[in-house]
Amino acid sequence: MAFKIEIISREVIKPSHPTPEHLRIYKLSFIDQFAPAVYTPLLLFYPANDVVDKSQLLKKSLSETLTHFYPLAGRVKDNSIIKCNDDGAVYLEAHVNCHLTLILENPVADSLKILHPVNNNNQEEDCPVLLIQASFFACKGLAIGIAVSHKVGDSSTVTTFLKAWSAIALGCITEALKPKYVLSALYPPVEFLIKLPPVQQLKKSKSTIRRYVFNASKIAELKAKVASATVPWPTRVEAVLALLWKCAMAASRSKLGTCRPSAMTQMVNIRKRVVPPLPENSFGNFLGHFTAHEEGIRKTDLQHLVVQLRLGLDEYYEKHVKKLQEDAHLALGEAGKEIVNLLTNEDIDHYTCTSWCRFNIYDIDFGWGRPKWVFSFYEAAIDNSFMFLDTNDGEGVEAWLTLSEEDIPFLENNKELLSFASVNPMILISSTGSKILSSRL
Known part of the structure; x- marks a missing residue:
């Protein structure tokens, strides 16, 4: 599959309202501490349609969503906390020089990775917790790539965030879609004495x-x-x-x-x-x-x-x-x-x-x-x-x-x-x- 992608902009999207002082430190749960330091990735493909300024809608609604999901705008520290100082999520915009059908007629994992906002899946200290890449195809189709640090959430957390983001874009957010921050209180963090090995070390062949x-x-x-x-x-x-x-x-x-x-x-x-x-x-x-x-x-x-x-x-x-x-x-x-x-x-x-x-x-x-x-x-x-x-x-x-x-x-x-x-x-x-x-x- 031969196609080229060009990153045309890189922005930092901050929450639409500042995170209150009493929420600036988010404690990871004990279970979060066991999660590998990698990004959980997802790509969603949308065909062409009549909606014109998708990028502005995505960025505005993302900013509003981060007010509710404020840890996603922070940075992980010492495998124990997230500093929620509104450092922001990274938002990339890219152009792809082919039609979406070229991708969908022969999906190949290695080729699709360039539509994802991170090249190295191993997350390091002080890296963004959330990255988004909006890739626009020549046919006006769109791929939205999401990368969320596994340290802050699993597949359920990622899909909860996406459902809330899309609901805010449509102007219909409900309480059921807003996150509940209960796990760190139920399973408080501990002082880790052992540094967990990178996931890449588990590859043998x-x-x-x-x-x-x-x-x-x-x-x-x-x-x-x-x-x-x-x-x-x-x-x-x-x-x-x-x-x-x-x-x-x-x-x-x-x-x-x-x-x-x-x-x-x-x-x-x-x-x-x-x-x-x-x-x-x-x-x-x-x-x-x-x-x-x-x-x-x-x-x-x-x-x-x-x-x-x-x-x-x-x-x-x-x-x-x-x-x-x-x-x-x-x-x-x-x-x-x-x-x-x-x-x-x-x-x-x-x-x-x-x-x-x-x-x-x-x-x-x-x-x-x-x-x-x-x-x-x-x-x-x-x-x-x-x-x-x-x-x-x-x-x-x-x-x-x-x-x-x-x-x-x-x-x-x-x-x-x-x-x-x-x-x-x-x-x-x-x-x-x-x-x-x-x-x-």
């Missing part, structure tokens, strides 16, 4: 990113196939994740010629799982993770993998979430130790999955309609990582897989995977709406 799309009808077939007496109603994420896990294990075993134990770790939003539940607009990180294990069985059954995923999730909710509320330090310490052991164990294939599904990102409308496509990636993505997003009809799943270059050929020739998924299909924009073409396998 040269990896490749591939995109697979599962449309609604194929997911219905897959869910019927993986259902069992133990899990009669699997979710679409469970069904897709079990299939991809099975295919990844088969690729590893074909490459090595032997069966190795395997583990799948999935990140989960736990706001609704604590007692009492926390609102979805709770600002900060409130993620957990569970791990399912497969002990090196040569012929792995999909139903079995779904059961393992569900058992891992149920056990996590039953034991770990309760422990988190009783002793957060102990619970997170145990969870961190488990992940480190898995990541450093050379005798096991460890995979991780992050899902943006059901966050309703396709409802984010700034005044020129819904996005036609949404994309997320991690520049420092560790090996064997999966990223799930909704398709633009809200019913399917887009899966971005980061695997070693040696595993990819086995995956691309897996007949079971190709019977359910399309390989990087183009995204069609028409006057009657948008859909993902699934004819290209």
Whole structure:
């Protein structure tokens, strides 16, 4: 994919009203302190329309939104606080010398990264907490790139911010969209004696990113196939994740010629799982993770993998979430130790999955309609990582897989995977709406 981008302006957007003195120091929660020092990225693509001055509307509404989300205009200090001195969010504007259709007919992760406002995903001290890049195409289409420090929030926080920003642009902000600053009081920070290693250190091999799309009808077939007496109603994420896990294990075993134990770790939003539940607009990180294990069985059954995923999730909710509320330090310490052991164990294939599904990102409308496509990636993505997003009809799943270059050929020739998924299909924009073409396998 050949296209050029030119950054034509760089501004600092400050809150429309100064942050009050008593809010100038925002304490990170204990869970925030465990978050990696990277940016959480998201790209939203909008086709051309009749709205003229999109940039001014974005900047004005962003300034108003930062009054409510004042930590996003600050700077992280010493992995313990955010100095909310209204230093501002960075806003870049760029021109792209091609039509949006060139991007959408063959989405390639490496090419899309230049539409994102940060080149190095590893966040350093005193860097902006929030960066935005508005990239305007020759056809008047628009890509909005968002980068939010993972230190201040997870996927739920990012989508809460985006929904509030778009609502303010439309002049219809509600209390339900404003952030609730409760997590640092519930899980106060501690003095960290250990410096967490950069995420990039977890990469062990040269990896490749591939995109697979599962449309609604194929997911219905897959869910019927993986259902069992133990899990009669699997979710679409469970069904897709079990299939991809099975295919990844088969690729590893074909490459090595032997069966190795395997583990799948999935990140989960736990706001609704604590007692009492926390609102979805709770600002900060409130993620957990569970791990399912497969002990090196040569012929792995999909139903079995779904059961393992569900058992891992149920056990996590039953034991770990309760422990988190009783002793957060102990619970997170145990969870961190488990992940480190898995990541450093050379005798096991460890995979991780992050899902943006059901966050309703396709409802984010700034005044020129819904996005036609949404994309997320991690520049420092560790090996064997999966990223799930909704398709633009809200019913399917887009899966971005980061695997070693040696595993990819086995995956691309897996007949079971190709019977359910399309390989990087183009995204069609028409006057009657948008859909993902699934004819290209």
